[in-house]
Each structure stands twice: as C-alpha cells, then as structure tokens.
Amino acid sequence: MSFRQGRVDVEIEKKRTDDAPAGKDHPNTCPGCGSHYREDELVKSLRVCPQCGHHFPVRARERIEQLADQGTFDEEDADLRSADPLGFFDLRPYTERLAEAEMATGLGDAIVCGRAAIEGEACRLAVMDFAFMGGSMGSVVGEKFARACESAAAAGVPLVSVTASGGARMQEGILALMQLPKTICAIEELHEGGGSLFSVLTHPTTGGVLASYASLGDVVLAEPGALMSFAGPRVVAQTTREKLPDDFGLAESNYRFGHLDAIVSRRDLRPTLSRLLRLFGKHA
Amino acid sequence: MPSEAEIRLRERLSKLGGMKLLRGTKLSGELERLQDQLDRLREEPSAEEIWRSVELARHQDRPYTLDYVARILDDFFELHGDRGRADDPALVTGLGRLAGRTVVLVGHQKGRDLKERTKRNFGMAYPEGYRKAMRAMALANRHGFPLVTMVDTPGAYPGVAAEQHGQGGAIARSQAEMARLSVPTVACIIGEGGSGGAIAIAVADRVLMQENAIYSVISPEGCAAILWRDAGEARKAAAAFKPDAAHCLELGVIDAIVPEPEGGAHTDPDEAARMLQESIVAALEEVESLDPGKRRAKRRAKYRLIGTLVSA
Numbered sequence: 001m002s003f004r005q006g007r008v009d010v011e012i013e014k015k016r017t018d019d020a021p022a023g024k025d026h027p028n029t030c031p032g033c034g035s036h037y038r039e040d041e042l043v044k045s046l047r048v049c050p051q052c053g054h055h056f057p058v059r060a061r062e063r064i065e066q067l068a069d070q071g072t073f074d075e076e077d078a079d080l081r082s083a084d085p086l087g088f089f090d091l092r093p094y095t096e097r098l099a100e101a102e103m104a105t106g107l108g109d110a111i112v113c114g115r116a117a118i119e120g121e122a123c124r125l126a127v128m129d130f131a132f133m134g135g136s137m138g139s140v141v142g143e144k145f146a147r148a149c150e151s152a153a154a155a156g157v158p159l160v161s162v163t164a165s166g167g168a169r170m171q172e173g174i175l176a177l178m179q180l181p182k183t184i185c186a187i188e189e190l191h192e193g194g195g196s197l198f199s200v201l202t203h204p205t206t207g208g209v210l211a212s213y214a215s216l217g218d219v220v221l222a223e224p225g226a227l228m229s230f231a232g233p234r235v236v237a238q239t240t241r242e243k244l245p246d247d248f249g250l251a252e253s254n255y256r257f258g259h260l261d262a263i264v265s266r267r268d269l270r271p272t273l274s275r276l277l278r279l280f281g282k283h284a
Numbered sequence: 285m286p287s288e289a290e291i292r293l294r295e296r297l298s299k300l301g302g303m304k305l306l307r308g309t310k311l312s313g314e315l316e317r318l319q320d321q322l323d324r325l326r327e328e329p330s331a332e333e334i335w336r337s338v339e340l341a342r343h344q345d346r347p348y349t350l351d352y353v354a355r356i357l358d359d360f361f362e363l364h365g366d367r368g369r370a371d372d373p374a375l376v377t378g379l380g381r382l383a384g385r386t387v388v389l390v391g392h393q394k395g396r397d398l399k400e401r402t403k404r405n406f407g408m409a410y411p412e413g414y415r416k417a418m419r420a421m422a423l424a425n426r427h428g429f430p431l432v433t434m435v436d437t438p439g440a441y442p443g444v445a446a447e448q449h450g451q452g453g454a455i456a457r458s459q460a461e462m463a464r465l466s467v468p469t470v471a472c473i474i475g476e477g478g479s480g481g482a483i484a485i486a487v488a489d490r491v492l493m494q495e496n497a498i499y500s501v502i503s504p505e506g507c508a509a510i511l512w513r514d515a516g517e518a519r520k521a522a523a524a525f526k527p528d529a530a531h532c533l534e535l536g537v538i539d540a541i542v543p544e545p546e547g548g549a550h551t552d553p554d555e556a557a558r559m560l561q562e563s564i565v566a567a568l569e570e571v572e573s574l575d576p577g578k579r580r581a582k583r584r585a586k587y588r589l590i591g592t593l594v595s596a
Binding site: 079083088091143172174175178186206208211214229230231239244253257 | 440442443444446447448449450451452453455456457459460463464479480482483484487499500501502506507510511512520521524525526527531532535537583584587588590591592593594595596
C-alpha cells in the first residue's frame with residue numbers, strides 16, 4: 001500500500017510542475033520575491049525587479065541598448081561563425097547545436113562586439129549572451145574579443161566588456177582552452193599601447209572566461225548577486241563535500257575578498273562606465 | 285612565397301582538421317621538424333589509442349615533475365611560498381642548471397603514496413600556487429633566466445577557499461605574466477594537462493607534449509557528466525574531444541611531441557627524462573637566439589592565431 005501511495009504522490013508532483021509554467025520558473029517571475037512582470041515592464045526597468053532589486057539576465061542586444069547612446073552602436077565582425085574542428089558529436093552533433101543556437105538567439109555566437117558611445121564617450125563594446133550555448137567561449141568568442149581589443153587600440157578608445165558565460169566551450173576541445181591565452185595576449189597588446197579595459201561581470205561569469213579576460217580589466221565591476229567562480233557551486237560541492245557558504249562565489253563575496261573594484265547596480269552601470277571612460281580618457 | 289613542401293604540409297594540416305585553420309605563420313621556420321612529426325603520426329589515433337593515452341597520462345608510476353627535475357636539472361634549489369599567504373605543495377618552483385645555463389622551473393607536483401598525494405593535493409593547485417609560479421616567473425625575467433614549466437594536473441583545485449582566494453583571477457594573471465616575459469620559455473605537458481589549471485603555466489614560446497600525455501579543456505569524466513549526463517561515458521567523451529598529443533599537434537596547440545620509451549614513460553623514467561631533456565634543450569636553443577622583443581611578439585602572435593573559424 002505504502003509503495004502505491006508513494007507512486008501516486010510522485011505523479012501528482014510531476015503533473016503540478018508540468019501545468020504550472022507561470023509559477024516560479026517563468027522567466028518574468030522574480031526568483032527573489034515572486035513578483036511577476038509583463039515583458040514591457042521588465043524592459044523598462046532594465047530587467048531589475050522594482051520590488052526587491054533582483055537582476056534578471058539580459059541578452060546581449062538589449063544590454064547594448066541599455067548601455068550605448070541611441071544609434072551609436074555599430075557592430076563589427078558579425079559574420080564570424082564557429083567551425084567544427086573536432087567533428088564533435090556527443091548526444092547530438094556540435095554543428096546542429098550551433099545552428100539551433102543561432103536560430104534561437106539570432107546571434108552568430110555568444111558575443112556581440114562593436115563601436116559605441118556611452119554618454120558621449122567613444123568606446124568599444126564586447127557583450128556576451130548567455131542564451132547562446134550558455135555563453136561558452138570557443139574560437140569565435142576568443143577571436144571577436146581579441147579583435148575588439150585591436151579595434152579599441154587602433155581607435156585609441158577603451159574597451160568595455162560585459163561577460164555572461166558558463167566557461168570554455170567543450171565541443172571545441174583544446175582549442176576552446178586556447179582562447180584563454182588568446183584573449184589574454186590581446187589584452188596585453190591593448191595595455192601596452194596605453195589602452196584600457198573595463199570588465200563588467202554579470203550572472204554568471206565562470207570557468208574559462210573568469211580565468212581569462214573577465215578578470216583582467218583595469219577596473220573590474222560586477223552586478224549584484226552575480227555568480228563569479230572558477231568552478232561552479234555544484235562541482236565544488238561534489239568534489240570537496242564541503243558545505244558551501246550561502247554567498248559562495250557571488251559578487252558580494254568576491255568583493256569582500258578583494259577580487260572586485262565595485263558592485264554596481266544595473267541602473268548605475270551606464271553612468272558608472274561613462275565616469276570611468278572620462279577618467280581614463282586621453283583628453284585634457 | 286611558401287615552398288611546395290610548406291603548401292603540402294598546410295594542406296595536410298587543414299585536411300586533418302577538415303577545415304580552414306586559422307594559422308600559418310608558425311609553419312615556415314619549423315617545417316622540417318613538423319614534417320618529421322607528421323610523418324610519424326601516420327593516421328589519426330583511434331578511440332582506443334586516445335583512451336590508452338588517458339590511462340598512461342594518469343598512470344600511478346608515471347614520472348612526476350620532481351622525478352624529471354632530479355634527472356634533468358643539476359643543483360636544483362627549490363623556492364617556496366607566494367610571499368603573501370602560503371606555500372602550495374601542488375606546484376613547485378625553483379632554480380637549476382640545464383646544459384650549461386641557469387633556468388627557472390615551475391611545475392605541478394603529484395604525490396606517489398597516499399600521504400604525499402594528500403599533501404600535494406593530487407597536483408591541484410590553489411591560487412597561492414599560481415602566485416608562487418608568478419613570483420618565480422618574475423624572478424626569471426629579472427635575471428634573464430629561461431623558464432621551463434612542467435604541466436601535470438587534473439585541474440586547478442575546485443574548493444571554497446580556492447575560490448575565496450581568487451582562483452580564476454590567479455589563473456588569468458599567471459597567463460598574462462607568461463605573455464609578458466622577455467626570457468625564453470618552454471612548457472612541457474608531461475601527464476595531465478587539465479584545463480585552466482594547466483594553461484596557467486603553459487603560455488610559452490615552445491610547448492612540448494609527451495607522447496602519452498593529454499591536454500584538454502575538461503576532464504573526460506567532467507565532459508561526460510555534462511554532455512552525456514553520465515560520468516561513466518568518459519571514454520566516449522575523450523574520443524570526442526581528442527586530448528591526445530597527435531591531435532594537439534595537428535590543431536597547432538603544441539609545437540612538438542616528445543617521444544616516450546616503449547610502453548610509456550613509467551617503464552623507464554631515466555630514458556623518458558633523457559628524451560625530455562633533449563627536447564627541452566633543443567626547444568630552448570631554437571628560441572634563445574631571438575631578440576627578446578621579437579620573441580615575445582612571436583609568442584603572442586602564436587596564441588592570437590589559434591582557433592578555427594568560418595565566415596558566414
């Protein structure tokens with residue numbers, strides 16, 4: 001009897017989750033306070049919950065709209081696409097995953113780069129999109145970031161990087177790991193030419209992106225509540241069987257330990273970046 | 285104008301990868317050596333051969349960094365501590381003499397028995413280890429000593445304290461330090477080249493890899509757990525992401541494969557050390573004659589070009 005009872009419970013629970021997409025899991029429902037918003041309300045509030053301040057994820061194009069002066073963004077290197085160097089096939093071929101991600105996101109890969117101005121200050125923007133294969137960094141992300149460094153150096157303007165990434169893209173194998181030194185070498189060249197990099201870490205910035213260009217800004221900022229850890233909480237918990245602190249890997253913890261210059265609320269991000277652009281500017 | 289042989293090699297390299305490889309600058313100067321290496325490779329390694337490399341790279345008797353140091357370097361003097369917080373035993377640094385010159389050595393260190401394995405944290409460094417490495421790199425640069433690194437780690441340690449002490453940032457800064465060095469640098473993958481923990485000390489003028497070592501973006505088990513949702517599918521994962529030396533050479537990630545004694549380095553550590561020493565000295569001699577600024581520019585250009593792309 002008791003066995004049967006248990007089975008019924010499971011079925012009810014399953015049914016409840018299937019039927020309730022408008023509950024906690026809905027993308028426009030705040031996981032912090034449970035408030036639900038219409039899409040236009042969220043866009044207007046920069047996807048910050050007006051009730052509790054929770055920062056919802058922002059896609060790359062919307063982020064650029066939030067940060068750049070209207071009409072100033074001019075995309076560069078939009079034509080680059082990933083090849084499939086290993087002929088990678090897990091449960092599905094990598095090429096299929098790429099095509100699907102492009103269809104779903106309208107993006108060629110997990111980063112959008114280009115020229116822009118923020119409150120009148122010229123810069124280059126390199127903005128990641130977590131929706132494209134978890135914002136993973138493969139050859140295209142590495143190449144586009146490196147080109148953004150070169151474009152910024154050539155124009156003598158700072159580069160503003162906004163990251164959201166699960167880490168290196170496994171489907172490109174060792175070539176994905178090589179994007180760490182690639183982006184780092186590009187930053188070295190930018191810095192040697194007197195250029196500057198401002199790095200904004202958004203939720204989540206983990207693995208290979210944290211272990212490369214996201215950590216190397218002249219100024220490193222993060223949004224409130226952003227997870228920024230080299231190893232994810234699940235991996236750490238499984239490997240070490242340690243009890244994780246509640247704020248494990250979060251921006252607040254990283255700030256306390258000295259890995260961040262500031263935690264900046266999304267509403268303050270544009271004015272903060274424009275201040276930095278003026279401070280680092282070469283004009284008298 | 286590229287020579288006919290070079291064109292053939294380029295074709296072969298790109299055919300092996302099946303697409304346009306984003307490189308080319310590196311081949312001309314090292315044509316003969318690459319040709320040698322490619323001739324030895326014959327065919328693509330099979331899934332079984334790749335898994336054999338994974339097993340040999342992790343073999344419990346495989347020589348570790350300090351086993352090679354004892355055989356390759358004279359008068360080794362170990363340097364301890366990151367001058368901030370701690371001395372990380374998972375990563376060793378020091379000075380020694382190699383074929384008539386003083387070099388700085390940086391390498392991961394695993395333990396042989398249970399006690400030493402625990403002490404060395406299975407070769408998984410904390411940020412303190414990478415900061416110690418950076419201190420040794422800066423020292424090398426200050427005194428004009430070439431830098432030799434030995435990579436043998438499952439990965440950087442994924443722990444609460446490691447994160448709190450800035451694991452990601454330390455790995456990033458260690459790579460940046462290596463990109464800045466004016467002195468000649470040679471990195472050797474001698475066992476497991478595990479992800480960020482490996483590349484942190486492997487940004488070098490010449491990257492060597494032992495025949496049975498592996499170099500990968502994630503462990504086969506980690507990859508299997510994520511993409512197959514089953515860590516038991518590690519063999520399939522390894523066959524898919526190809527962490528073996530032959531593939532790393534084809535993809536332009538390493539510059540040369542260092543042969544091992546028949547059956548693997550552990551069957552004859554002295555001979556393995558002799559072969560490794562020969563390759564390190566040859567690699568150093570290739571880059572020592574270059575002007576320091578030019579050498580550094582070439583190092584950066586090499587990494588700048590790694591990757592595969594298409595234009596939509």
